[in-house]
């Protein structure tokens with residue numbers, strides 16, 4: 001199992017291995033910018049970004065990250081993809097894009113019946129740009145990157161993403177993007193709620209990212225510049241409950257994903273740890289044998 005030698009591992013309540021921050025105090029984990037280039041292939045990659053790379057490599061790995069809202073999935077996935085020159089896929093942005101489309105067509109996603117949502121969600125072409133320095137999301141060619149972060153979309157997205165036809169369509173698209181990244185690049189970091197369980201259970205690195213509800217609410221409040229941490233926390237809890245209790249592909253923590261508890265860790269520390277796991281999984285670093 002990836003990461004078993006990286007730090008102090010214990011078992012969480014679900015039985016999943018849990019990696020604590022103590023691992024970061026070990027000498028062999030560096031922030032991404034200090035990461036040493038470990039082979040010639042890596043060296044060649046330093047001059048281009050993941051999005052620009054043209055030469056097919058065919059040895060790309062997949063890093064799958066799931067977790068609740070505000071646990072740091074997007075920032076960690078993006079940072080890791082940038083550090084390792086991989087592609088990056090924010091699957092939440094895809095469900096948000098479809099939710100935007102539903103609202104754009106005058107339908108309230110939270111009250112509409114599932115059949116109406118499914119019909120509408122089948123219509124537009126969703127296009128995802130996977131360069132981690134400039135990820136894009138388009139609906140029928142319209143750039144919706146900003147609009148999909150609106151409170152209206154955030155309120156409706158859990159209802160839209162619970163519709164089976166919506167998931168079927170998005171998962172197929174996600175798998176296509178992953179297959180292409182495996183074939184043509186250094187691989188891809190994919191984050192969401194069902195990546196380790198449904199979209200890419202075969203991923204070389206599987207992580208369940210988490211943090212305390214307080215830490216997540218504080219992070220999100222800082223991000224959206226509100227001082228009402230209690231309201232932010234309530235919104236996170238509402239969405240987490242919906243996402244983890246729905247019938248279709250609920251957010252779940254499985255035994256074969258490494259739980260990374262990030263309360264008290266900085267983003268750079270988390271990224272450094274995931275980069276380290278990825279380096280090991282792709283054979284770029286010889287695993288150390290000491291502490292477990």
Ligand SMILES: Nc1ncnc2c1ncn2[C@@H]1O[C@H](COP(=O)(O)OP(=O)(O)O)[C@@H](O)[C@H]1O
Nearest residue numbers: 069070071072073074075219223262265266267
């Ligand atoms: N380990 C961390 N420490 C402090 N802030 C963090 C950490 N990880 C993420 N953040 C910040 O928390 C906010 C939410 O992170 P994000 O990556 O959007 O989470 P998610 O994708 O899981 O909802 C962002 O502003 C991000 O910069």
Ligand SMILES: Nc1ccn([C@@H]2O[C@H](COP(=O)(O)OP(=O)(O)O)[C@@H](O)[C@H]2O)c(=O)n1
Nearest residue numbers: 069070091092093095157158161192193194
């Ligand atoms: N793989 C995924 C990703 C997101 N989603 C849904 O999309 C919503 C928005 O995802 P997001 O990653 O943008 O969420 P946050 O970053 O706001 O926490 C989630 O609350 C889920 O309802 C999903 O069902 N499956």
